[in-house]
Amino acid sequence: xxxxxxxKIAFVTGASRGIGRAIALKLASENACTVIxxxxxxxxxxxxxxxxxxxxxxxYGVVLDVHETGQIQKTLAEIIDRHxxxxxxxxxxxxxxxxxxxxxxxxxxxxxxxxxxxAAYFTSKACLRTMMKARxxxxxxIGSVIGSIGNAGQSNYAAAxxxxxxxTKSLACEVAPRNITVNLVAPGFIETDMVAALSDKQRQxxxxxxxxxxxxxxxxxxxxxxxxxxxxxxxxxxxxxxxNGGMY
Ligand code: NAP
Numbered sequence: 001x002x003x004x005x006x007x008k009i010a011f012v013t014g015a016s017r018g019i020g021r022a023i024a025l026k027l028a029s030e031n032a033c034t035v036i037x038x039x040x041x042x043x044x045x046x047x048x049x050x051x052x053x054x055x056x057x058x059x060y061g062v063v064l065d066v067h068e069t070g071q072i073q074k075t076l077a078e079i080i081d082r083h084x085x086x087x088x089x090x091x092x093x094x095x096x097x098x099x100x101x102x103x104x105x106x107x108x109x110x111x112x113x114x115x116x117x118x119a120a121y122f123t124s125k126a127c128l129r130t131m132m133k134a135r136x137x138x139x140x141x142i143g144s145v146i147g148s149i150g151n152a153g154q155s156n157y158a159a160a161x162x163x164x165x166x167x168t169k170s171l172a173c174e175v176a177p178r179n180i181t182v183n184l185v186a187p188g189f190i191e192t193d194m195v196a197a198l199s200d201k202q203r204q205x206x207x208x209x210x211x212x213x214x215x216x217x218x219x220x221x222x223x224x225x226x227x228x229x230x231x232x233x234x235x236x237x238x239x240x241x242x243x244n245g246g247m248y
Pocket of ligand 1: 115
């Protein structure tokens with residue numbers, strides 16, 4: 001809720017499932033935001049609108065493929081036109097296209113950089129004007145522990161997520177005087193479609209490397225995001241916050 005009692009407008013990319021869905025629902029319920037969540041398909045966007053209405057929360061889904069730069073700019077301009085501002089931006093949409101670098105095709109490299117890193121440049125730029133004017137804003141990137149530790153077969157993903165750290169720290173310095181904070185939440189392994197693809201054996205090996213012996217839940221990430229998006233986190237900016245059961 002804003003200081004004048006109006007609900008804050010939050011925009012969450014990749015809200016149709018997994019971590020983005022949990023963030024979208026929690027921002028609407030705990031931070032009293034109106035949340036616009038994105039999916040790449042009409043059916044996904046409708047599912048987002050339905051989960052908000054089923055929960056009696058303010059929010060709806062829109063179609064956005066962040067691979068398409070022009071679509072990002074058009075969608076955000078339409079939302080800002082409708083709601084006057086986006087106060088809280090969550091760059092969550094992410095993909096993996098794993099391969100050893102020696103075998104990695106150019107499109108596997110560029111797709112991952114575009115969706116996981118380039119999109120955050122375009123969404124941030126589109127939201128900053130109204131945030132600067134309002135002298136308040138929150139930008140939260142969803143990174144990954146892989147951006148800090150690396151992983152064989154994920155050089156594209158690790159480079160994109162490490163790039164988000166540099167973006168976060170630099171932009172945080174640029175906009176701090178306007179009371180806009182920019183932070184990155186770096187999940188470890190979280191129970192979503194991204195992790196569901198693992199075999200039982202891979203999952204067992206993974207859990208062995210997590211000190212608390214559990215794969216996290218999307219809500220574990222959403223709790224941290226809701227804190228960073230709130231007034232309580234006014235003095236936290238330019239930070240990478242790891243949520244990973246102690247694995248890093
Ligand atoms: P997920 O379950 O695979 O969901 C991905 C979301 O991103 C979906 O909403 C999907 O929309 C959307 N998306 C995919 N490609 C997109 C595109 N080109 N344009 C716009 N949206 C797109 O993923 P997740 O596990 O929740 O991951 C969310 C974020 O957390 C990602 O940035 C990921 O890198 C990060 N992360 C996840 C884990 C983990 O263990 N799960 C760990 C570390 C970091 P559709 O439904 O329309 O496809």
